[in-house]
Amino acid sequence: MSALTRARTWLDERFHWADLVGPLKKKTVPVHRLSYWYFLGGITLFLFIIQVCTGILLLLYYRPGANEAFESVQYIMTRVQFGWLVRSIHSWAANLMILTAFAHMFSVVFLRAYRKPRELTWLSGMVLLFLALGFGFSGYLLPWNTLAFFATKVGTEITGQVPVVGRHLMIFLRGGEDVTGATLTRFFGFHVAVLPGLTTLFVLLHLALVQYFGMSVPPGVEARWKTSPQEARQMKFFPNFFLRELMAWYIALGVLGALAAILPWELGTKADPFAPAPAGIRPEWYFMFMFQTLKKIPAKLWFVDGEVVGILVFGAAGLVWMLLPFFDKAGGGRGRKFIMGAGVFALAYIIAMTFYGYAAK
Amino acid sequence: MKTEEPGRIQPLRRRMVEMLLGGGLFASIVSAIYPVLRYLVPPPVADLGGDEIVAAKVGDLKPNSSKIVRFGTRPALLLMTSEGEYRALSAVCTHLSCTVQYRNDLHQVWCACHNGMYDLNGRNISGPPPRPLEAYQVHVRGDEIVISRKREA
Numbered sequence: 001m002s003a004l005t006r007a008r009t010w011l012d013e014r015f016h017w018a019d020l021v022g023p024l025k026k027k028t029v030p031v032h033r034l035s036y037w038y039f040l041g042g043i044t045l046f047l048f049i050i051q052v053c054t055g056i057l058l059l060l061y062y063r064p065g066a067n068e069a070f071e072s073v074q075y076i077m078t079r080v081q082f083g084w085l086v087r088s089i090h091s092w093a094a095n096l097m098i099l100t101a102f103a104h105m106f107s108v109v110f111l112r113a114y115r116k117p118r119e120l121t122w123l124s125g126m127v128l129l130f131l132a133l134g135f136g137f138s139g140y141l142l143p144w145n146t147l148a149f150f151a152t153k154v155g156t157e158i159t160g161q162v163p164v165v166g167r168h169l170m171i172f173l174r175g176g177e178d179v180t181g182a183t184l185t186r187f188f189g190f191h192v193a194v195l196p197g198l199t200t201l202f203v204l205l206h207l208a209l210v211q212y213f214g215m216s217v218p219p220g221v222e223a224r225w226k227t228s229p230q231e232a233r234q235m236k237f238f239p240n241f242f243l244r245e246l247m248a249w250y251i252a253l254g255v256l257g258a259l260a261a262i263l264p265w266e267l268g269t270k271a272d273p274f275a276p277a278p279a280g281i282r283p284e285w286y287f288m289f290m291f292q293t294l295k296k297i298p299a300k301l302w303f304v305d306g307e308v309v310g311i312l313v314f315g316a317a318g319l320v321w322m323l324l325p326f327f328d329k330a331g332g333g334r335g336r337k338f339i340m341g342a343g344v345f346a347l348a349y350i351i352a353m354t355f356y357g358y359a360a361k
Numbered sequence: 362m363k364t365e366e367p368g369r370i371q372p373l374r375r376r377m378v379e380m381l382l383g384g385g386l387f388a389s390i391v392s393a394i395y396p397v398l399r400y401l402v403p404p405p406v407a408d409l410g411g412d413e414i415v416a417a418k419v420g421d422l423k424p425n426s427s428k429i430v431r432f433g434t435r436p437a438l439l440l441m442t443s444e445g446e447y448r449a450l451s452a453v454c455t456h457l458s459c460t461v462q463y464r465n466d467l468h469q470v471w472c473a474c475h476n477g478m479y480d481l482n483g484r485n486i487s488g489p490p491p492r493p494l495e496a497y498q499v500h501v502r503g504d505e506i507v508i509s510r511k512r513e514a
Contacts, residue, residue, distance in 0.1 A: 060401070081400055081404070082397075
């Protein structure tokens with residue numbers, strides 16, 4: 001113990017340790033019946049850490065390139081000890097992370113945690129969600145299997161439909177006119193260098209903002225606490241909430257390990273650019289609602305391509321969604337109602353279209 | 362957590378809980394670290410070369426010249442002396458594993474990395490190499506020059 005104390009004194013003499021950890025010590029978490037929702041962001045962070053660790057492990061054996069990628073993943077899954085487990089955990093954690101990020105986002109909408117002064121926290125969170133989707137899209141291609149090959153073809157083709165910049169964007173993403181080994185090299189670079197760097201920056205920003213503003217209390221609870229302050233309860237972040245969060249992480253790890261061991265992620269067959277697309281080509285589930293919508297839009301709406309209309313509508317909806325907190329103050333409660341309505345509609349739409357997409361095949 | 366008063370014996374139940382918690386945590390950490398350590402060990406590479414390869418055709422080499430060939434997973438040096446005799450040696454320097462070469466001006470085997478010198482039987486004669494190069498057997502079979510590892514009887 002004395003060694004630890006001495007180390008702390010050593011640091012304290014140089015960095016004023018007490019000042020550094022002071023804010024963390026003072027941090028509290030409001031306690032009310034909706035406190036459970038505070039765990040979701042932390043679980044998402046935990047899954048991201050898992051992704052970084054398993055991703056580094058996969059990098060030890062993975063080789064990008066159209067001739068080697070599939071074989072190297074096959075090698076990881078069949079020859080490397082526990083390779084199947086590492087890859088399964090990486091795939092499962094990726095999907096769970098998107099799921100918890102979405103749940104976190106909707107909880108912020110419905111508990112109105114985005115409201116002043118936390119608009120920038122919301123925006124940084126939205127950037128993180130887009131980065132996570134980018135991780136998913138680029139990582140999906142890396143095993144170079146048939147399903148991923150065609151999903152990437154379709155996905156980048158949709159990007160190409162964006163008016164004006166679409167084509168350039170598509171060629172930039174693909175590294176050429178078509179999805180080839182060049183695309184794989186690019187996606188690999190995005191997946192292991194560009195996106196992790198950006199994500200780390202935004203995670204730090206997001207956490208700093210959460211730390212700076214403290215935890216949001218849902219408006220209903222806040223109003224009650226204002227009228228009767230003796231009801232207001234707070235929990236110390238460290239160690240009380242921190243230990244609870246660790247418990248949540250432990251459960252998440254258990255779920256993750258069980259899923260990876262019982263339902264190992266499939267590899268499929270190697271992509272053949274000159275083979276016809278097999279039936280059942282679909283993107284990852286979190287893109288399904290967009291995919292299904294684009295499938296249902298007629299080829300022509302008035303005189304514009306249906307696809308283009310779909311993309312523009314999704315783009316506009318995404319923009320409005322990003323700016324959601326800024327509608328909160330509008331016209332005496334109308335803005336608030338609009339945000340709630342948008343939240344309910346978005347959630348219902350995503351769930352319904354996702355199920356529809358899987359049912360329709 | 363103010364149970365640690367000096368002189369007071371902790372109740373058995375508390376110790377039990379702490380043991381279960383600690384043991385559970387320890388088991389969890391081990392079960393996470395063990396697969397990672399096993400994962401880090403690279404799977405063995407199959408040595409496809411076997412113990413014998415065809416290194417060259419008769420006539421490929423002139424006297425006082427050499428050739429590096431692949432023998433299993435490592436390079437080997439096949440050389441023809443000025444007298445027209447074939448020799449085959451491991452081409453991996455015994456010092457720090459650089460690939461050696463035949464110097465037709467010196468009639469010796471030389472490692473460029475640290476100026477190690479071997480004679481044509483693979484004996485280390487000057488410079489840092491600590492051991493001789495492994496010598497292989499050379500047979501001429503028809504028009505093929507075959508090199509093989511010396512079998513220890």
